[in-house]
Amino acid sequence: MSQVLQHAKSFRLRDSSLWREQAYLAGDWADADGKGRLAVTNPADGRELGWVPNMGQAETERAIEAAASAYPAWRAMLAKDRGAILQRWGELMMENQEDLAVIMTLEQGKPVWESRGEIAYAASFLTWFAAEAERAYGDTIPTHLEGRKLFAQREPVGVTAAITPWNFPSAMITRKAGAALAAGCPMVVRPATETPYSALALGELATRAGVPKGVLSILTGSARRIGQVLCDSTTVRKISFTGSTEVGRILLAQSAETVKKVSMELGGHAPFLVFEDADLDLAVDGAMNGKFQTTGQDCLAVNRFYIHERLYDSFAERFAAQVKQLKVGNGLEGDVDQGPLMNEGAVEKCEAHIKDAVDKGAVVLAGGGRHELGGLFFQPTVLGNVTPDMAIAKEETFGPVAALMKFSDEDEVLRQANSVEFGLASYVYTENYRRIWRVSDALEYGMVGVNCSKITGAPIPFGGVKQSGLGREGSKYGIDDYTELKYVCLGGLDR
Secondary structure, three states: OOOOHHHHHHHHOHHHHHHHOEEEEEOEEOOOOOOOOEEEOOOOOOOOOEEEEEEEEHHHHHHHHHHHHHHHHEEEEEEHHHHHHHHHHHHHHHOOOOHHHHHHHHHHOOOOOHHHHHHHHHHHHHHHHHHHHOOOEEEOOOOOOOOEEEEEEEEEEOOOEEEEOOOOOOOOHHHHHHHHHHHHEEEEEEEOOHHHHHHHHHHHHHHOOOOOOOOEEEEOOOOHHHHHHHOOOOOOOEEEEEEEEHHHHHHHHHHHHHEEEEEOOOOEEEEEEEOOOOOOOHHHHHHHHHHHHHHHHOOOOEEEEEEEEOHHHHHHHHHHHHOOOOOOOOOOOOOOOOOOOOOOOHHHHHHHHHHHHHHHHOOOOOOOOOOOOOOOEEOOOOEEEEOOOOOHHOOOOOOOOOEEEEEHHHHHHHHHEEEEOOEEEEEEOOOHHHHHHHHHHHHOEEEEEEEEOOOOOOOOOOOOOEEOOOOOOOEOOOOHHHEEEEEEEEEEOOO
């Protein structure tokens, strides 16, 4: 029995061919040239799941060359036909939702019910951009010159690349690849080393959906080596990255030499403002969803809770009580609310932020440390009486630790909310419609959720300001970053 089939049987996959331990290079399954491999482990128990190729410069160059060769035919294909392939890809994801969810939970750790939700979320980008493929409209421009007709038209930018993270291993690929392929651009994807199997399963389904060879490659291996080749290549005209601000800065610098288009979805440090007139039940429910899904390992996750002093005690009591009810465990157990963290570094950062806060006067209202399950499991934690001088008020924790702070003045809380270098997502709870507009305008963030914490989806323009990134993904605007605007002046019409 092959290793792939052994894994599929042990993980109870219905379709064993979705478990792939080779990279998806231009539509074919391939090992690394040097036969090097990387181990992939389950964060819930530390057990080895399998191996994937450790690819580097040579394989990346081959993927780029294949993309360049496939580009003319893919670009020339009718938009509706490209859209039909994307539509089928999304349908196949939903037909295989359970297997894809199990694969994701095995390598990423999130509860399987969350993984199912991510698969649906990921598929929605493919079906969304399947329709948008036919809507990359241009404009006619009123002429300022006699005998001329002026046009602006959208054209695909060319070969593109994506570097994706481990926290949303399927959705971050389809949000990028859906837009790129819809626009007529091939894409080379480098998924996170921690979560390659979700990405490779998407490659298998892409083949079944009819994506031509060369239009999509998914390369596992060294982030440094693959990323450097993608940035240095003059053939690659666009890079999209989701990850930390630190790595984003490096990729921006590396891409400068070839003057590429870039999309950067970087770090966040989301504030959650609860004003004195807020619906308390709604705010607590929003806080639970906004903080603890994906075990807090989400760039949209709330980091700082600013609670008006009139509601602070009631909010803290209710919030902490609900947090204490969260069940931590292996994500494949159906009733688990929170899985493990991704690695030991994530656990240590949570510990460091808690210690720093407590040493400076914060109080632990729930949780406070490693979970009794051991390993990478961490208690859902609530800290009260947090102040701006604490590390957790300035740095992204990326874990299940909530920091509660009091405020009394609107202008002051807005100053604090805007005081960090990040500007991705923010949340506001108030029943005052005047305040809704005033505060939404004042918040220096690319996205604002008002009286809700679930704000994402294929139709919305996802992205941040300041050092949280460049560009927008999803929505009707998401395809624009994979196009160039060409101006055409047609003359000689007055002869």
